[in-house]
Amino acid sequence: MxxxxxxxxxxxxxxxxxxxxxxxxxxxxxxxxxxxxxxxxxxxxxxxxxxxxxxxxxxxxxxxxxxxxxxxxxxxxxxxxxxxxxxxxxxxxxxxxxxxxxxxxxxxxxxxxxxxxxxxxxxxxxxxxxxxxxxxxxxxxxxxxxxxxxxxxxxxxxxxxxxxxxxxxxxxxxxxxxxxxxxxxxxxxxxxxxxxxxxxxxxxxxxxxxxxxxxxxRFKKKTQVQQKVKLWDSIKGSCSSPAFLILVAIIVLNTLSGVLAMGIDQYLLVYFMNNGDMAAGLIQKGLLTSGYGIVGFASIPVITWLAGKFGKKGSLFFVYGLMVFGGIMKWFIFTPGHPIFYIGKVAIDPIILIDPLLCGPMWVAVKIMLASMMADICDEDELKHDQRREGMFSAVFSWIEKMVVSLAYLGTGFALALAHFNPELGGAQAPETFTRMRLFLAGAPALTAIFAIVALFFYPITAKRAANTRQQLEDRRGTV
The missing domain is CATH 1.20.1250.20 (MFS general substrate transporter like domains)
Incomplete structure (x- = not known):
């Protein structure tokens, strides 16, 4: 349409x-x-x-x-x-x-x-x-x-x-x-x-x-006549929405895996791929971060087109499938022995740029799609409760996201401890330490992406259902 x-x-x-x-x-x-x-x-x-x-x-x-x-x-x-x-x-x-x-x-x-x-x-x-x-x-x-x-x-x-x-x-x-x-x-x-x-x-x-x-x-005038939004009723209403709970599950999975991978990859770049050479490792980390930024910008029009062509769920299925493959590929990408070329004295490993190509689009897609899907959920909430409660949905979603980010930063330290990483050893860590770190780096994004795909199968709002909800709302309270 x-x-x-x-x-x-x-x-x-x-x-x-x-x-x-x-x-x-x-x-x-x-x-x-x-x-x-x-x-x-x-x-x-x-x-x-x-x-x-x-x-x-x-x-x-x-x-x-x-x-x-x-x-x-x-x-x-x-x-x-x-x-x-x-x-x-x-x-x-x-x-x-x-x-x-x-x-x-x-x-x-x-x-x-x-x-x-x-x-x-x-x-x-x-x-x-x-x-x-x-x-x-x-x-x-x-x-x-x-x-x-x-x-x-x-x-x-x-x-x-x-x-x-x-x-x-x-x-x-x-x-x-x-x-x-x-x-x-x-x-x-x-x-x-x-x-x-x-x-x-x-x-x-x-x-x-x-x-x-x-x-x-849009709703400045319409909401002046609606009943007062009550705090506890709104929180219960938000958490009783299956669509909302599915989005919460997805953002929890994304944030936990993303921050974990973000911390571990830097350690592998410095200590595993560059034998403890911090300068070389951080340069490659900067290159990797820039790659994610460039891929992120380039993905915005592509993700928007995919959503218009295949729906919001369809676009997320695509990027999560790419993320599963990208997580598996991290095992091979973050390992020494790749061909290196030099710009001056700076060593560049071009293989690591495969990582943002595979995993970068997911972060942009989630930023766009989850917010867009939240707007659809607010319409369904109005149809059910006859109130516009975007503020409450925003508050609950925002707090969950912030809490998970804070916990995920603690998770990075926990993962390093489980891997028995010792910073005093530099690049001379035990082989099994690097193996555990690589398993964290590859497994976290791949597994959480699989769980997100499973959760998306149960997400109920399609373009057709959203259009039907809108029609019922406008029949009841008029166009806003």
């Missing part, structure tokens, strides 16, 4: 909504990118305490995310339900992000980690105020099954842009520190603090406000 003209979202609105994903990426990932280099390497705080400090906000999110979802669903103003919170959250998030890195260096380790925890709680509260209404807004942009996918493709593009830019935060902070402190030759607090204000003001405050200032809300 083609998309009716009135269901199409204008390019400028797609763009304004999409750039919000750039702010959302830095809003969540920015802290984890800088936490260990700043608080451990520069300020000397125990890495174990930093890990605990990074987990504490996830417990706080379990309260604030659903509460924010309820507030956003029930809020009414001349500007809408979502937009005032998006702008207010972006402003407070940007300022608090900058202040995270202004801890006094003369304080004791206990005071430093206390400052970090308190500022994180304030900061992630502001992030919740921004992100929950923002995600809810993406779900309600259009009633059209295929246009939703195209809208989410814009968000995926800017999210992928954030991933590429995020890798430059530390190098730029180092360069700023050298410029601000003439005798400094490495990362220092002046550079970090300058980077904090640049990211906070330009990306979070400035760019993050654009969805709230430019994008239109």
């Amino acid at each position: 083609g998309t009716a003209q009135q269901d199409k979202v204008p390019f400028y609105e797609k763009s304004a909504l999409g750039v919000g994903a750039l702010a959302a990426f830095f809003g969540y990932a920015g802290v984890s990118i800088l936490a260990y280099p700043v608080y451990n390497m520069m300020l000397g705080v125990s890495a174990a305490w930093i890990g605990v400090a990074l987990m504490i906000p996830r417990l706080w999110d379990a309260i604030t995310d659903p509460v924010m979802g309820k507030i956003s669903d029930n809020f009414h103003s001349r500007l809408g339900r979502r937009k005032p919170f998006i702008v207010g959250g972006a402003i407070s998030m940007g300022i608090l992000f900058a202040l995270l890195w202004h801890v006094p260096t003369g304080w004791s380790d206990q005071l430093k980690i206390t400052y970090f925890i308190v500022m994180q709680l304030l900061y992630f509260t502001a992030y919740t105020v921004f992100s929950v209404p923002y995600n809810a807004l993406t779900y309600e942009m259009t009633p059209d099954y295929n246009e939703r996918t195209r809208v989410m493709a814009f968000c995926a593009f800017f999210h992928k842009t954030g991933e590429l830019l995020g890798g430059w935060m530390l190098p730029i902070a180092t360069a700023l520190g050298i410029w601000l402190v003439a005798d400094a030759q490495e990362l220092n607090m002046s550079g970090v603090q300058a980077m904090g204000w640049i990211v906070g003001v330009v990306i979070m405050l400035g760019i993050g406000s654009m969805p709230g200032l430019i994008v239109k809300e």
